[in-house]
Amino acid sequence: xxxxxxxxxxxxxxxxxxxxxxxxxxxxxxxxxxxxxxxxxxxxxxxxxxxxxxxxxxxxxxxxxxxxxxxxxxxxxxxxxxxxxxxxxxxxxxxxxxxxxxxxxxxxxxxxxxxxxxxxxxxxxxxxxxxxxxxxxxxxxxxxxxxxxxxxxxxxxxxxxxxxxxxxxxxxxxxxxxxxxxxxxxxxxxxxxxxxxxxxxxxxxxxxxxxxxxxxxxxxxxxxxxxxxxxxxxxxxxx
Numbered sequence: 656x657x658x659x660x661x662x663x664x665x666x667x668x669x670x671x672x673x674x675x676x677x678x679x680x681x682x683x684x685x686x687x688x689x690x691x692x693x694x695x696x697x698x699x700x701x702x703x704x705x706x707x708x709x710x711x712x713x714x715x716x717x718x719x720x721x722x723x724x725x726x727x728x729x730x731x732x733x734x735x736x737x738x739x740x741x742x743x744x745x746x747x748x749x750x751x752x753x754x755x756x757x758x759x760x761x762x763x764x765x766x767x768x769x770x771x772x773x774x775x776x777x778x779x780x781x782x783x784x785x786x787x788x789x790x791x792x793x794x795x796x797x798x799x800x801x802x803x804x805x806x807x808x809x810x811x812x813x814x815x816x817x818x819x820x821x822x823x824x825x826x827x828x829x830x831x832x833x834x835x836x837x838x839x840x841x842x843x844x845x846x847x848x849x850x851x852x853x854x855x856x857x858x859x860x861x862x863x864x865x866x867x868x869x870x871x872x873x874x875x876x877x878x879x880x881x882x883x884x885x886x887x888x889x890x891x892x893x894x
Contacts, residue, residue: 667690668701669701669717671688672710672711674838674892675710676713681826684703686760688758688837688838689755689756690756690833696723697720700719701737702731705733706732706733719731721740723744723747723748725741725805741808741811742758742808742811743758745811748812750812755836757830758828759827761826761841763852767821769823777854777863779867779870788818791818792817793817793820794817799822799823819844827845835883838886839882
């Protein structure tokens with residue numbers, strides 16, 4: 656991979672971090688996004704440490720290179736590998752289909768994990784992609800611990816069969832084919848949780864019918880690039 660391509664990949668990770676921060680899917684310095692470096696066993700990941708800017712203000716310079724063993728390979732001296740790098744490394748080690756990973760702390764999703772409430776399929780045409788995510792099934796991880804070692808990383812990875820996981824009293828992890836993919840999944844998961852939360856405040860929410868759910872079976876995802884460009888513009892980023 657050329658230096659220019661690697662720089663562009665760092666900027667993609669940084670941009671996704673800024674979007675997640677600006678949409679308030681996490682707070683302060685919490686959370687990180689990573690991606691595989693094609694043709695290598697390395698990943699690019701948002702760093703932690705005294706030199707970091709916080710998710711909302713992440714720059715390409717905040718993205719460091721890490722090996723699949725969790726060791727730092729390159730980056731500024733004031734930037735460190737996240738304690739929970741094992742969320743990322745174990746998903747890459749066990750899922751060849753995964754090219755990017757996101758970990759964040761959206762408060763509304765976390766409330767559902769605390770109260771053991773499922774996310775219900777409450778809408779269809781409002782957002783078929785959000786419905787699809789619910790119907791695929793969102794995995795759960797029952798422990799509220801920092802994923803700070805190989806044992807816990809392997810345990811979490813074994814719990815994630817699909818593309819999204821709700822971590823009890825902690826946050827979420829999403830995985831997928833690209834930085835954009837995992838970011839859109841996180842945004843949709845948060846929106847599903849927000850609708851469920853507001854519906855519970857109003858009364859007794861009822862899932863839409865099986866017939867209505869089935870009507871979306873053959874409808875594709877649409878144009879992910881358009882959705883990505885929308886969120887970029889929404890937070891003042893270039894698509």
